[in-house]
Amino acid sequence: xxxxxxxxxxxxxxxxxxxxxxxxxxxxxxxxxxxxxxxxxxxxxxxxxxxxxxxxxxxxxxxxxxxxxxxxxxxxxxxxxxxxxxxxxxxxxxxxxxxxxxxxxxxxxxxxxxxxxxxxxxxxxxxxxxxxxxxxxxxxxxxxxxxxx
Numbered sequence: 001x002x003x004x005x006x007x008x009x010x011x012x013x014x015x016x017x018x019x020x021x022x023x024x025x026x027x028x029x030x031x032x033x034x035x036x037x038x039x040x041x042x043x044x045x046x047x048x049x050x051x052x053x054x055x056x057x058x059x060x061x062x063x064x065x066x067x068x069x070x071x072x073x074x075x076x077x078x079x080x081x082x083x084x085x086x087x088x089x090x091x092x093x094x095x096x097x098x099x100x101x102x103x104x105x106x107x108x109x110x111x112x113x114x115x116x117x118x119x120x121x122x123x124x125x126x127x128x129x130x131x132x133x134x135x136x137x138x139x140x141x142x143x144x145x146x147x148x149x
Contacts, residue, residue: 025099030092031056031085039082041114044101049073049083054091058083067091080114 029049031037039059049058051071057064058073059082065073067083075081085091 023098023100024096026094026096028092028094029083030090031083032090033085033088035091036084037082039080039111041078041080041109043105043107044077044098045106046077046098047075047081048096049075049093050096051091051093053093054085054089055087056083056085056091080109080111082111 031054049067049072051067051069051073053069054067056067058067058075059065059080060073060075061080065071067073073081083091
């Protein structure tokens, strides 16, 4: 059965959790002012957040996006995402996701676990930069010696 929800339908949508869909799942979202979730990433599951009321931000990977009524945030599988309510009223909406996956196959990662790969790459780049600076210093010293001759 197809259905398009209008803002006035969202209250009813919260009440119909018993609807069984084969491919899609949905979760009503309600966050108090100042509330934020710690964020996560997961393989295989894609999400769409549709905002009904309130304002906030969603972080997807390294980028932050503003949320307001009517905003639709699309989160591909494997991408880190976190939501916070930056407004003075509840942030309300619905998250829709594909549920046609084997939950045992889904890899869920915290913020720290997701960005760990970037942290190790950053450390590697810092070490490489330090070595290049040292090499540059030696080259400058050699050039100064050559100029004195």
